Amino acid sequence: MQKIKPLDHLILILGALFLCVPVVMALMSSTHAAIDIHSNGLYITPGSHGAETYTKVLTSRGGFTGDVTGLLMLTNSMIMGLGFAVGKIVLSMMAAYALVYFRFRFATLIFWAIFATLLLPLEVRIMPSYQVMSELHLLNTYTGLIVPLLASATGTFFFRQFFRSVPDELLEAARIDGAGPVKFFIDVLVPLSRTMMSAIFIIMFIYGWNQYLWPLLMTTDESFFTLMRGIKSILQVWVGSQIPDYNEAFALAVLAMVPPVAVVVIFQRMFIKGLTESDK
């Protein structure tokens, strides 16, 4: 039996509180009226306006055109998140497959070139990307929102490392079993990569979900508003004597947190299962 060390526990409890309290505060504050938050600050106890705030946030129409609801923003964010995650996984898996299994000249060089793009953040190439999309008339489309950011050096890197760890004999066995390149990819590599795919899915879904700058630039049509922009726009209405709707901002923030948390919870189980099931 291990001795309980009070100091260790204290540190752990403080750490947990440090991480949890802001989230709890946001959740609790969102159930109070905006005016109370403005005068009394943040709350840590539940209030009585929860249901109406969340209903309002999800259904009331806002924005300049007056037809952006929370639900629409949630849908848009979801499309971004899923589009990014799925698109990046498909693309980087195929890229890594080509790099690892097809012997062409300069494969390593190409890989390092792809890898080097990791050093360039989106912001560096945002103007040229914008211009390309604009000339292709893809502004204000989901295609324009998602496709330019799909190429993923991170994903390609992870899948490349993973494919390299798959024993060559498996490929040889598949060749003898009459599986061509496409069949081997779909029948063997994809099922084997499930763990890797769920890990990348978590990362990329959150990456897409949290996109702010790119959607801001690419879309002027309010029907493409994402949650991130919605939160921002609520706080931007500090005009004259009007108080910003803190409670709604908090409610949106809480809503914005739910899907990523859900994704992590769901995929983490697969992720850990994959890690503990040894041998490939």
Added chain:
Amino acid sequence: MAHLSLTNVGKTYGGSAQPAVADVNIEIRDGEFIVLVGPSGCGKSTLLRMVAGLETITEGEIRIGERLVNKLDPAERDIAMVFQNYALYPHMSVRDNMAYGLKNRGERKAVIEERVAEAARMLELRPYLDRKPRALSGGQRQRVAMGRAIVRQPSAFLFDEPLSNLDAKLRVSMRMEIRKLQKRLGTTSLYVTHDQLEAMTLADRLVVLNGGRVEQIGAPLEVYRAPASTFVASFIGAPAMSLLDAHVENGQVMLEGHALAPVAHAAGPVTLGLRAEDLRLTSGGVPMRVDHVEELGAQRIVHGTVGDQALAIIDTSEALLPETVHLGVAPSRVHLFDARTGRRIETATQPVAVPAE
């Protein structure tokens, strides 16, 4: 089922001047069990992989049946291969692992099911059909790998050191199983191993390889009784044949100045090969200083030196050994090799008994 013929087969990897495999000629009869044996790096696996179609053939021809397969894909060669690390698809059940090749060939469902069931019965895998490979023991995985080969009903089985990942006891029983199975199915087989014991027990004929070249092809006993070179002599048989510098004088092999046995060979230096099991302790003869003794229970291996040359004898008595023993050998069991080339010298006193097959 078919015969296999390798004609002047060679392989040179790009960027290397030395061929990995050179000038291999083997005719394999239908249903024959051929074992390729040699130390690591001798090209035996490369040769097998060339037959399988996993390595390109840079020289010569390989025919399976009457078909020239040099340029064919592995799947078109009508072969099945068993890998050292099994190479089972980890995400498929045992059943799917066995059925995968047939599915890809577009075989009918009923046929696939029937063949998988038949293989599972033969290999006693029926209770495990729905398990994943990771839930199986090493021996069971090896069986699944064999099942995968059997269901395809190929012209030839190729085994690439299939038993080297198993523990010693299992290896012996799997060895017998493979042999029985192959006899029953009558499928031509090519088997690669570095284990000379495995090679001796499994093979109809052995192919001993060294440095990418064939040293000797023959039935196990033939190779054992009449090794074609010092390399084969030291590789086949355990403990390894002792190879000693000696010379022939007046029709006698002289070892360190002692006459050992009469031979019909011109005088001059030779390499003398003596198997530990052919040597006997005698009251007179060549004296050997005893260095150490390995007790094996049924017998013991006595290591010692004659002059300063190491030698091993198998002795079945349990008597305490003096510091110096004397040894003798039947003249028919003396092997002579050319001192320079290492090739065998056939002598008149050595009738080679080849067992009837």
